[in-house]
Amino acid sequence: MKMLASDYDGTLHFKDGYHAEDLEAIRRFQAAGNKFGLCSGRPMKNLLELETKDIRFDFVIGASGAAFADKGKIVYEKTIPYPTFEKIYSLMDGHNLFVSTKTGMYGSLADIGFLTGWCELADDLASPDLVQDQDIVHVSIEYETLEEIEAVLPRLEALRNEVAFYQNGPSVDFVPKGYSKKRGIDFAASFYGLEAGQVACIGDNYNDLPMIEGVPDSYTFDFAPAGIQKKAKHVVSSLAQCIAYLMEEDNENTGE
Template sequence: MKALASDFDGTLYFEDGIKENDQQAIVHFQKHHLFGLCTGRPLIGVQHYLKDCIQPDFYIVSSGACILDKECHVLYEQTISKEIMKAIYQQYHQKAEVSIQADFRIYTLMKDSKIPIAQTYVESIDCIGDEHIFGLSINAVHEQQAKEWTHDLNETYKEIIAFQNKEYIDIVKRGCSKGEAVKKLKELLHLDMVYGIGDSYNDIPMLESADCSFTFHDSPQIVQEKATHIVSSISEAIKMIED
């Protein structure tokens, strides 16, 4: 059995939605193989955009901290402690917008949040439960700032790992990544081949761990160097897989 794990933002989903050619190719691909997501977003951050469009066979969400099957049953999860979550929030919330991924929701303490994903507003960080905290996301606004903060986070906190996704930073338990999740998925679903496709820095672990990987002509050079093939779209990648 073959499976294709796809990043979401900038790979499958764009400002004008999911490309029709990609949607058609994915539906055809799923007749014989598996297609799923491998994203830094939590589950709630993708479901709305896929409704009546694509039904993934699996979900790798929160940068590999959680893997779910097609019915959204948890197959694997790794969480961070509330103490670490609070420490990181306290360090960055006055500099940038920080959201917390927990209990399959996205929590924010900002009423006028600029993040374009359905979020749950809470008045205090203590309103968030102690369990199922998958991670945090920081909107650093600028890519250079995100790069610097990603480095600082990884140097300061040994319990977590931070991944830069352009101007955003995704933070999960150390040992988690899209790449480790792809390996785990292959084991859990007894897959023969796992393909990966993504467009940004946080996709590099997935591109390295997949049996064969794809990225785009306009991806950063370092991302292109990690991919097996450079393509223009998911539909082109699927055609190469099926040929």
């Protein structure tokens, strides 16, 4: 049995939606007794709402490793202390900020149109006090350019002892201290009793680097940034091709 942990945005789901060949490959992979799941920077609450009749997940790793669910049941979900969130909030500087708690989602501006497409039900975060008594699981600040992120890096580094953060395109995702996509995958492998050789991952962006560098059987795409391609063990053109390689390896190992 193999386990494949897949990023969501830009890996499984694209601007034009899911790709039919990927969904069919996932179904074949699961039908052969393997496990397929998500490993995303998105909060768990949102990820658990993504299953449809066309796709199901054996597991979900959310908030860049800070949350894990088995067949839709949350096993753990870590939180960010409110005093740490206040410091993150101070970094917003007029940019879009998104907060997810265990019970709700919030956007920092009256116009939260930037959230359209995956969390339209977010409430307006008019003040950070609105989440003071809630369990904060994920925070994201959306900057307009990579240069803006570089400019704020010294202030981000000052928070490293309190929170983990990962660049995701022009955004920065904040999750509970000590967690990463690699740590989430390690937990999933242990949860299912799998060895390192049975585990693979695939992602397309810089926030995927912890798992791409840490999981020996790692995949990315030929359209991913050059720095990501350099770190991955395999470069493929699609998720379907990744799954085809994994199933071919499995057949070779079993002598079929």
